[in-house]
Amino acid sequence: MDIEIFPHRVLGSDTTEKLLNEIEALNDVKRTVIHGPRFPANEETLPPKFRERRVININGEDVILKVKTGRIFVELTMESTIKQIDEICKKHIPYGYDINQDKSNYIRKERTVSDRIKYGEADLPDELIGMTDQYSSFEDHVNILRKDQFD
Known part of the structure; x- marks a missing residue:
């Protein structure tokens, strides 16, 4: 089964890192895909506090974040895991989100x-x-x- 986490706002790099670490730590999660617009090519000209393209650490592995996180697709096997993911999302996405399971496969x-x-x-x-x-x-x-x- 696949679910889609659709935040009401695009997630920043820090939020994406925290959210993915907790989701990937769940035993039932088979695959996670983030989707969103690419960061602008000229981001290097921005002041450091506004740069979002950076290396994030997911479960001990460094990953270069290349997109703004607009949607997160998660492949899992048990429907009960959705409740755990919902709790994780409540903690890290305070401005709202939707968890969709309308389609049989997002991935x-x-x-x-x-x-x-x-x-x-x-x-x-x-x-x-x-x-x-x-x-x-x-x-x-x-x-x-x-x-x-x-x-």
Whole structure:
């Protein structure tokens, strides 16, 4: 089952880091995807306190945050986990959010045409299916955090 966390405002880097750390720490969470607009290319010209593109640490692994977090898609197996995620969201998103489960899948589970174009017929690990952007290199847009490394 997939859910969508839709904050009423775009999340800052600090909030994204705290929220993802707690969500990823849940045993039932299989995969988490953040979605939102890319940070502006000229962000280096902003004063440091207004820069959001930075390295965040998720469960001990450094990840470069490249987008403003507008939506978070979470793949899980038990519906009871949604209550835990709701509590985490209440703690970190005080201005409101929605948790949607309207669609059966927010995260693709089967190879897409774009996957085939980009990677051919090569076997893709399950966590990479549907993560393809044919216009960017793999390292530019996907970070895989393996839970088994943290247990």
